[in-house]
Amino acid sequence: QSVLTQPPSVSGAPGQTVTISCNGRSSNIGAGYDAHWYQQFPGTAPKLLIYGNTNRPSGVPDRFSGSRSGTSASLAITGLQADDEADYYCQSYDSSLSGWVFGGGTKLTVL
Amino acid sequence: EVQLVESGGGLVQPGGSLRLSCAASGFTLSDYWMHWVRQAPGQGLMWVSHINDDGRTTRYADSVKGRFTISRDIARNTLYLQMNSLRADDTAVYYCARGSGAAAGKGDYWGQGTVVTVSS
Numbered sequence: 305q306s307v308l309t310q311p312p313s314v315s316g317a318p319g320q321t322v323t324i325s326c327n328g329r330s331s332n333i334g335a336g337y338d339a340h341w342y343q344q345f346p347g348t349a350p351k352l353l354i355y356g357n358t359n360r361p362s363g364v365p366d367r368f369s370g371s372r373s374g375t376s377a378s379l380a381i382t383g384l385q386a387d388d389e390a391d392y393y394c395q396s397y398d399s400s401l402s403g404w405v406f407g408g409g410t411k412l413t414v415l
Numbered sequence: 416e417v418q419l420v421e422s423g424g425g426l427v428q429p430g431g432s433l434r435l436s437c438a439a440s441g442f443t444l445s446d447y448w449m450h451w452v453r454q455a456p457g458q459g460l461m462w463v464s465h466i467n468d469d470g471r472t473t474r475y476a477d478s479v480k481g482r483f484t485i486s487r488d489i490a491r492n493t494l495y496l497q498m499n500s501l502r503a504d505d506t507a508v509y510y511c512a513r514g515s516g517a518a519a520g521k522g523d524y525w526g527q528g529t530v531v532t533v534s535s
Contacts, residue, residue, distance in 0.1 A: 306459060340521040342460075349510055349528055350452075350460065355521040393460050397519035402474045404450060404462035404522075 307332065308394050310407035316384045317415045324410045326377040326394030332405055337397040339377030341370055344391045344409075353392070354379060381412070389414050417441035417524045419511050424529030431501050431533070437494040437511030437526055444487050445470070448514035449494045450522060451485060453507035453531075461507075464496065465514065479505075501533045 309327040316322040326339060333339055339357050342350035352361050354370035357377060367382045377394055394407040423435040437449070451463040464475045464485040473485050484497040494511055509529050512522035 337519045338516075338521070342522070349525040350522070351525070352521055352523050355523070356516075361523070395460075395522070401476075402518075403465060403476060404452070406452075406460040406462065409459040 306408040307398060307401070307405035308396060308407035310392075310394060310410045312408070313411045313413065315413040315415055318384050318386065320384050321380060321382045322384060322412065323381075324379045324392055324394075324412075326379070326407050328375045328377070328396060328405075330375065331400040332375075332396040332398040333372065333377055334375035335399055337399070339370065339372050340395045341368075341377075341379045342393045342395065344393065350393060384414050386414050388412060417513070419513065419524055419526035421509065421511055421526040421529035424509065424531045426532045426534065427501055428535050429502060429533055432497070432499045433501065433531060435496040435498065435509055435511075435529055435531070437496075439492045439494065439513075442513070443489075444492050444494060445489050448517060448520065449485075449487065450512045450514050451494075451496050452510045452512055452522070452525075453505075454510070454528075455504070455507040458507075463509070465518070466494070467518070498531070501531075503533050505531060506533045507531060 341354040343353045344350045357372040398405040418440045420438045450465045482500045486495045511526045513524040514520045515523040
């Protein structure tokens with residue numbers, strides 16, 4: 305069972321918007337630690353998608369955006385495209401575990 | 416260009432040992448925190464261990480504490496994970512990741528992973 309909670313799956317049609325939630329607790333996101341998001345395609349390494357709650361690394365389209373509020377974070381993907389189909393993971397730091405914590409991952413299906 | 420290349424994975428019997436390596440290029444290990452993260456077949460990501468930038472602080476997930484040891488060789492610019500007393504539930508792809516921003520920082524670069532299979 306993951307420390308951060310994500311929905312196992314989300315789906316949307318091309319062009320639509322989907323949001324993936326990441327629920328934490330007072331020892332991680334709620335303590336003010338940043339949330340980061342990764343995109344992973346089958347058989348490949350995770351790739352940093354959003355860092356510091358809201359920031360995009362160079363090369364990541366602005367269709368991807370992040371937010372944080374209280375003990376939760378969210379990833380929004382607008383203008384869905386077929387090649388957005390992937391697994392998405394949130395990550396933060398947990399002060400009680402003294403290490404990174406991840407969500408269980410959310411599989412995005414583009415219908 | 417930043418690159419991380421893992422090696423050392425393989426098939427090992429329960430109770431056995433392996434040492435994973437992560438060769439870094441394009442940056443110096445002594446400037447960054449480094450992490451090991453694993454992913455069991457069909458499962459999500461799980462943080463395993465980290466070592467801080469000055470090499471003095473290491474931390475481990477409870478499930479590997481006392482069995483795994485993270486270390487680094489600055490001269491070789493290589494990160495290691497010594498894994499002892501391996502169990503079937505240690506079977507996973509092991510990734511090394513560069514941590515940018517101290518303990519709570521993001522994993523901005525990841526290696527391609529190395530597969531560890533623990534089975535008799």
